[in-house]
Structure formats: C-alpha cells, structure tokens
Amino acid sequence: MKPFRAFLFLSSVLILLFLVSLYRMQANQEEKFVLTPVPQLTHAVSTPLQQTSPPGKLIPDTAVAPAGANEADSLLPGPALKPQLPATYTSELEYAATDSIRLAALAHKLGQLSSNKEQVRIIYYGDSQIEGDQITSALRQKLQQHYGGHGPGLIAGAPYYNPAHQLIMTTSDNWKMIPIKAMGQRNKSVLFQNSLALAPQQHDCWFRINRLKFLNPQSDYQQVRLFYYANDSVRISCSNAARPVFEKQSAPTLATSNIELDFDQTPKELTIQFTAKDSLWIAGLSLDSPWGVFVDNIALRGQAFPPFSKGNKAELKAMMDQLTPDLFILQFGVNVVPYFTATNRSFGRHLSDQVQIIRELCPHTPIIIVGVSDMAKRENGEFRSYANIAQIKQVQRAVAQANQCLFWDLEAFMGGSGSMIRWVNSEPPLGRKDYIHFSQRGGEKIGNEIARLLISEFDNQQQLAWTNN
Known part of the structure; x- marks a missing residue:
C-alpha cells in the first residue's frame, strides 16, 4: 500500500472511531442514575417519595424496575440483571x-408573572460547589420553563463561558479582576468581584459576548444591564455584530450606576466599548x-459564607436596590468542615452576621440556607465521611431558625452520612474524585x-391564597 493511500486509510479509521465514540457519548446522556442503595435510616419512614412528609424528614423511595423490565429479566444470573432505580x-x-x-x-408575584410581565430575581x-453554573443552571432552566424568562443572569466582568446558554464572553487585555480580599471595604459589587480598567489613558477597553x-443557539437573553462606576467621564458605546446600537457620554460617578440595553432578539455578537480618562470599574453585567x-450564580471559592461585612454596605444596598432580588439562596459549609469542632462557635456567629446584613439590605426578601453536603476523606486507606457534618448542619439550621430563614438539608437529600462516597462511585458518577464537589450530573440532580x-x-x-379568597 502506497504511503498516501495508507494515510487515507488510517485517517478514515480514526474518523470512524471518533464518530463511534461521539455516538456512545451522546447515548450515555440518556442513562439513568444508578446509585448504591442507601442504608435504611433509623428515623426514616418507609413511604413512597410522592407522599408529603414533615419538614426535614427523610423518605426512602421504593426501588422499581426500569422501563422495559420483564419477568424473564428476573430469572437471569445476578451480574446480568438490569440495574434498578436506587x-x-x-x-x-x-x-x-x-x-x-x-x-x-x-408565590403571588410568580402567579401574576405572565400577565404583569415582571422580573423575579433569585x-x-x-x-466552589456551584462554580461553573453548577446546580444553578438546572434550577434556572426548570424555573424558566415553568414561569418564563431567559438568560444566565448576573455575571462578573471577566472572561466567561456558559455552554448551557451557548455564549462566551471575552475582554480586552487592559481589564484587571479585583477580588474581595483586595477590595475590602471599598467593594461595591454584590458579586464581590470588580473588574477595573487601570488608567487606560484614552485607550479603549471592551467586553464582547458571542x-x-x-x-445552533436558541433564543436567550434580550436585555443587558451594565453596573459601573468611574472616577472621570467615560464614553460607552455598544454594537451588535459590528452595527452600532447605543452610545452615551457618562459623567463621573462614584456611586454604582446602571445602563439598560434592550434587544428584539438575542444579539449574535455584542460588544460594549469604553473610552475613559481614568479608572473605570465594572460591578457586574446582567443578561x-x-x-x-432569573437565577444569578455567584460562586465564592474558599468562603464559608458571603462576605457582606467586608464590603461598603451603603453601596451594596444601592446595587441591591437596582437589582431588587426576590429570594436569596446560600449554600456554604464545605470550607468549614476540615476545621470545625464542637467548641468552635465563630462559624455560627459569622454566618448569622452575614444573614442579618442581607436582612438590612433587603428587609423583605426571603432567604434559604442550604445545609452542608456530605464530604469524605481517606482514613487508613478507606474513605469515610467527616464526623462533624451533623454538627455543622445543626449550626446552620439554628441560624436559619433564629433569623426566620428557610433551611434545606442537602446531606439528607444525598442519603445521609457516607452518601458522597456512594455518589462518587455511582454510574454515572454524581460526585468528583475529591469527595467534596459534585459532577455535572450530580449538580443537575x-x-x-x-x-x-x-x-x-x-x-x-397560590392554592392556599385562592382558597382563602
């Protein structure tokens, strides 16, 4: 076989293998979750999942055979049995x-949403468990399917990629991300990240969203809100696929201001460009x-709670007033687990302080505290769940009760102590090999x-309100 023909043959084989792998990968997307069955808990009630339970109780679902199972399947040897739902x-x-x-x-606002055409922001x-829009992407999709709405919500002014919304954001090189540790009391962004154009000296800086x-992108965001502040005047212009659609000369503003841009359909390539004489700060963009x-994903790696006490409270309130949130969800705890002891009272106190600041910023907005998830570490060659998970969860529940917040027991939903080990070892995996974070499928679940x-x-x-009326 001549070298050129050999090359063509080898290329064809490689392409065929790639297509087969791609087919299998797509087929795997249809697999059902198969977890190692969770041991029966002493305080659980053996009741079908569909029945109502008291708050905080665990209800095991009955294992049922997957669709298509028949009596002949039950006669097969053990290894050939089709997996059952866990x-x-x-x-x-x-x-x-x-x-x-x-x-x-x-609930009342959501019931009137389609007729009043209002916005509901969560x-x-x-x-780090919610980084990459994990958990929130599935929550957002379900709520938007049920009540309406499009777009990923609030994002920082930094390079950003979201396949769920089929978009990617790039920035010019003269932007610098300033985290909360560097900003301290100067922070004005509820994202706790600020993007700063450092003395551009009349040079342009920009964001581009493709x-x-x-x-095959579907219809998505149609409104952009830009939150910014600047030491001097700044010219802001916007183009859609190189076609100018907006331009404004903004006066200096040390308070966070916002510009709203509305589009008939999702922009194909949106570029927001700035020309400034001095430092320009971006506190966030909302798509x-x-x-x-809308469900905003604000991931704060390494934090045990959102650091509201470290920011400028008056400016944080100003931005919250512009966003008008309707619900807060706080999911923290895994960064506390390795260091928490029963005599350590600071975690509960600090968490309560942050919740009270949220109450000051948004007095009438409900808050849900999500209890710490299960996580494990290697001990004597075996993975075991941390023994202090229950104590941390107890502190979080107590803070929720004391501050009129809702509480949701994530560890209980996972299956209790040892569940992260089962989630990691499930097929397909619902947890990552660090036994702390969730896989994409686990986050979706x-x-x-x-x-x-x-x-x-x-x-x-809504049904209760209708009955009472």
Missing part, C-alpha cells in the same frame, strides 16, 4: 417557627429578558430537586 431520599424545606408569611409574597450564593454558532425568572421543592411550595401557597 432508594432515594427527599428533604423538605423547613420554615422557622416564627415565619408566618413563608413564601406567600413571592440570587444564589455559594462556594453566541456559540456551532451549537436577562424583559420579564421572567440537586438543582432539579431545589426547583421541584420551590415550584411545589409556590403552587401550595
């Missing part, structure tokens, strides 16, 4: 004993739709469950 657990939202309002106001704060055309539900709980609660509140 015993799963649910944990209901827990309300503070003194919370008589619950989520009634938010700000989801978390640690749709990923090869993914939304004119009405609907959690996000879908939070959405189910919220939609169910909103429906119940």
